[in-house]
Amino acid sequence: MLVNELGQLVQDKLTLNFGEGSSKLEYHYDFPVFIVSKDKLYDILTFLKEDKDLSFKYLTTMCGVQFPNAQPELEFGLMYQLHNMEKNYRIRLKVFMPKSDLNMKSITTIWSAANWMEREAFDFYGFNFIGHPNLKRILNMEEMNYHPMRKEYPLEDATRHDKEDKYFGR
Amino acid sequence: MKNIDINAAYKPEGIEGEGYFLTTLDKVVGLGRKNSLWPLPFATSCCGIEFMATMAAGYDLSRFGSERLSFSPRQADLLMVMGTISKKMGPILRHVYEQMAEPKWVMSVGACACSGGIFDTYSVLQGIDRVIPVDVYVPGCPPRPEQIIEGFMKIQHLVETESLRRRESEEYKKLLGTYGIQ
Amino acid sequence: MELKEKELVELAEKNYSVLNLGPTHPATHGIFQNVLKMDGEIIIDSEPTIGYIHRAFEKIAERKPYNQITTLTDRLNYCSSPINNMAWHMTVEKLINAEIPKRAQYMRVIIMELSRIADHIICDTVIAVDTGAATGYFHLFQYREMIYEIFEEICGARLTTNIGRIGGLERDFSTMAWEKIQKFMSKFPAALKEFDRLVTRNRIFMDRTIGVGSVSKEMAMRYSFSGPNMRAAGIDYDVRVMNPYCSYEDFEFDIPVGTSGDTFDRFMVRLEEMWQSYRIIEQAIAKMPEGRYYGDVPDFYLPQKEEVYSSMEALIYHFKIVMGENDVPKGEVYHSVEGGNGELGFYLISDGGRTPFRLHIRRPCFIYYQSYPEIIKGGMLSDAILTMSSMNVIAGELDA
Numbered sequence: 001m002l003v004n005e006l007g008q009l010v011q012d013k014l015t016l017n018f019g020e021g022s023s024k025l026e027y028h029y030d031f032p033v034f035i036v037s038k039d040k041l042y043d044i045l046t047f048l049k050e051d052k053d054l055s056f057k058y059l060t061t062m063c064g065v066q067f068p069n070a071q072p073e074l075e076f077g078l079m080y081q082l083h084n085m086e087k088n089y090r091i092r093l094k095v096f097m098p099k100s101d102l103n104m105k106s107i108t109t110i111w112s113a114a115n116w117m118e119r120e121a122f123d124f125y126g127f128n129f130i131g132h133p134n135l136k137r138i139l140n141m142e143e144m145n146y147h148p149m150r151k152e153y154p155l156e157d158a159t160r161h162d163k164e165d166k167y168f169g170r
Numbered sequence: 171m172k173n174i175d176i177n178a179a180y181k182p183e184g185i186e187g188e189g190y191f192l193t194t195l196d197k198v199v200g201l202g203r204k205n206s207l208w209p210l211p212f213a214t215s216c217c218g219i220e221f222m223a224t225m226a227a228g229y230d231l232s233r234f235g236s237e238r239l240s241f242s243p244r245q246a247d248l249l250m251v252m253g254t255i256s257k258k259m260g261p262i263l264r265h266v267y268e269q270m271a272e273p274k275w276v277m278s279v280g281a282c283a284c285s286g287g288i289f290d291t292y293s294v295l296q297g298i299d300r301v302i303p304v305d306v307y308v309p310g311c312p313p314r315p316e317q318i319i320e321g322f323m324k325i326q327h328l329v330e331t332e333s334l335r336r337r338e339s340e341e342y343k344k345l346l347g348t349y350g351i352q
Numbered sequence: 353m354e355l356k357e358k359e360l361v362e363l364a365e366k367n368y369s370v371l372n373l374g375p376t377h378p379a380t381h382g383i384f385q386n387v388l389k390m391d392g393e394i395i396i397d398s399e400p401t402i403g404y405i406h407r408a409f410e411k412i413a414e415r416k417p418y419n420q421i422t423t424l425t426d427r428l429n430y431c432s433s434p435i436n437n438m439a440w441h442m443t444v445e446k447l448i449n450a451e452i453p454k455r456a457q458y459m460r461v462i463i464m465e466l467s468r469i470a471d472h473i474i475c476d477t478v479i480a481v482d483t484g485a486a487t488g489y490f491h492l493f494q495y496r497e498m499i500y501e502i503f504e505e506i507c508g509a510r511l512t513t514n515i516g517r518i519g520g521l522e523r524d525f526s527t528m529a530w531e532k533i534q535k536f537m538s539k540f541p542a543a544l545k546e547f548d549r550l551v552t553r554n555r556i557f558m559d560r561t562i563g564v565g566s567v568s569k570e571m572a573m574r575y576s577f578s579g580p581n582m583r584a585a586g587i588d589y590d591v592r593v594m595n596p597y598c599s600y601e602d603f604e605f606d607i608p609v610g611t612s613g614d615t616f617d618r619f620m621v622r623l624e625e626m627w628q629s630y631r632i633i634e635q636a637i638a639k640m641p642e643g644r645y646y647g648d649v650p651d652f653y654l655p656q657k658e659e660v661y662s663s664m665e666a667l668i669y670h671f672k673i674v675m676g677e678n679d680v681p682k683g684e685v686y687h688s689v690e691g692g693n694g695e696l697g698f699y700l701i702s703d704g705g706r707t708p709f710r711l712h713i714r715r716p717c718f719i720y721y722q723s724y725p726e727i728i729k730g731g732m733l734s735d736a737i738l739t740m741s742s743m744n745v746i747a748g749e750l751d752a
Binding site for chain 3: 028029031057058059060061063065066079081085088090092111112113115116117120124137138139140141148149155
């Protein structure tokens with residue numbers, strides 16, 4: 001099925017079940033991308049998994065994104081990718097939220113694979129997943145008190161002392 | 171039978187005669203120690219795979235006496251740190267080093283263990299010599315098996331020429347003190 | 353009555369022992385920790401901890417130009433680095449809509465399948481070593497040395513190869529490279545058959561691996577497995593067939609699928625995949641077309657040296673590419689390939705700058721290792737060790 005046919009099919013189903021304007025459709029290369037609101041995300045994902053025609057039973061990946069130059073309500077985002085293996089449909093969903101409200105409902109009850117992926121998003125960006133069985137840092141040390149992937153923090157270690165800028169003429 | 175010039179095993183300097191060989195104790199101890207080092211392969215990432223290739227049949231490290239890899243620190247002589255050490259792993263590396271019994275040597279294999287390598291980030295320890303004292307550094311990303319073997323031979327040279335009293339000396343204690351190890 | 357039950361429960365709790373299968377352990381190939389709660393020899397519960405080799409790839413990638421990120425992708429699944437390199441190149445080529453000639457694609461296929469064979473050699477021999485059969489390791493690693501020699505001939509490095517460029521490959525295969533590939537192809541089948549005869553039908557090996565660490569189809573889908581682990585569980589998902597890339601649709605190969613997802617099935621699926629990779633390389637060598645080994649991508653691929661020395665435009669392009677000031681279109685793209693362990697995907701958001709805005713790497717090991725506590729629950733400790741080594745968890749890919 002072509003990308004725009006798939007996009008239209010899923011968009012029609014979402015409009016039918018969740019109302020007009022519940023999802024915005026875009027096309028990026030070979031993926032239809034749906035931008036939905038974060039309150040309806042859990043129900044939309046459950047619907048996409050259980051619907052007989054769509055049945056997206058495989059969660060490919062999810063990750064967090066930050067756009068510091070966007071409007072404050074759209075600064076932080078989460079991206080989910082779903083896959084229907086029998087008919088080879090692949091779609092992407094995105095939600096956006098402001099820095100002040102990074103609470104999300106956890107989707108570990110729908111797909112168990114989301115467990116560690118949500119912990120990674122929490123570790124890197126600070127999203128708070130409500131209902132997650134074990135939300136603590138996964139890749140960094142537990143004592144770390146900031147979320148390193150945010151754009152305001154530098155890559156290098158703050159306490160290093162042998163790569164001073166003055167030795168490199170900066 | 172041809173008269174083949176057989177190269178007998180290396181012997182240290184000394185005075186020999188009918189049924190006796192006179193030399194100093196530390197030369198004999200050094201000879202014994204250098205040919206029976208038991209390494210502890212602390213392999214964390216890609217350099218570990220090159221170490222697996224060094225231990226395999228092509229570049230056999232057991233020719234040098236390290237047939238038995240010891241994974242228990244109490245029974246090992248040489249700590250070979252291969253791969254990136256992150257800040258989360260630093261305390262564990264130190265515990266392993268402290269558990270080893272004297273005399274012990276440390277070899278740091280690969281750019282990441284020597285100095286942090288290409289990973290100048292918030293989570294990678296920029297060189298293991300920030301937590302433990304190191305004897306030989308083997309650079310490379312990853313170093314070829316021949317380079318690892320050369321590093322090993324340099325450790326053997328250090329083992330052979332070390333004085334027997336070094337580990338109780340003031341200088342050694344001061345060195346460990348700079349790392350905070352008693 | 354109630355109090356007595358509570359006392360009984362507390363007594364039972366006290367008999368559990370806690371075992372730390374710590375970060376440095378000879379049997380865990382890589383550094384990750386598992387704290388096991390055991391009742392004698394049976395495992396009741398376990399809690400894995402990872403992140404001991406977290407090197408912050410995703411953050412480094414926001415700082416490096418596109419050409420330099422290839423060296424980072426090498427260190428993901430370091431047992432088969434060429435596959436990671438090619439996956440990154442194909443992602444960027446998808447972003448800029450570049451077309452790569454057939455000859456370059458066939459050469460890429462040969463390199464990727466050779467590295468897949470190298471990865472499966474490590475996994476299969478290490479499963480045998482964990483059961484006690486170390487002979488296979490010593491025999492088959494010689495063939496991994498042969499593959500290293502082929503990579504050395506093509507790109508100069510053995511393990512972390514940085515093979516290929518965005519837009520094709522950096523040079524054509526030399527005559528020496530072809531000779532080495534032919535030598536490998538002629539000698540490998542006999543060695544693999546010998547390993548097969550040695551290990552597969554061995555009574556002890558079969559007793560230790562059949563029925564150990566089973567994964568059902570439903571569990572594989574729920575935990576988003578991919579790669580040989582999923583095919584052993586019974587679901588035939590292979591990215592090369594479902595979403596073909598790099599001319600894989602021109603080749604004829606089978607996908608081995610297991611039935612019960614236990615350790616023996618994972619071992620056999622990888623063994624059979626080595627035969628199928630061999631078949632693909634044979635077909636690629638036979639059908640290799642003539643042509644260029646690089647596509648028409650002037651923004652990313654270095655121009656030929658003769659032009660750099662003679663024309664000003666080529667000199668400017670050369671300077672821009674080396675300094676990392678290429679013109680990159682805006683967009684977001686996701687591309688996935690069949691890596692040694694499953695679906696390796698790159699999600700790239702570009703905002704037109706010289707470095708990516710966001711690069712997220714979909715790492716198969718990270719996703720399927722979550723299921724490990726559930727798989728080993730109720731089993732014995734030695735079975736847990738074998739399950740871990742048969743799942744082929746590479747620490748570089750776990751933490752990234």
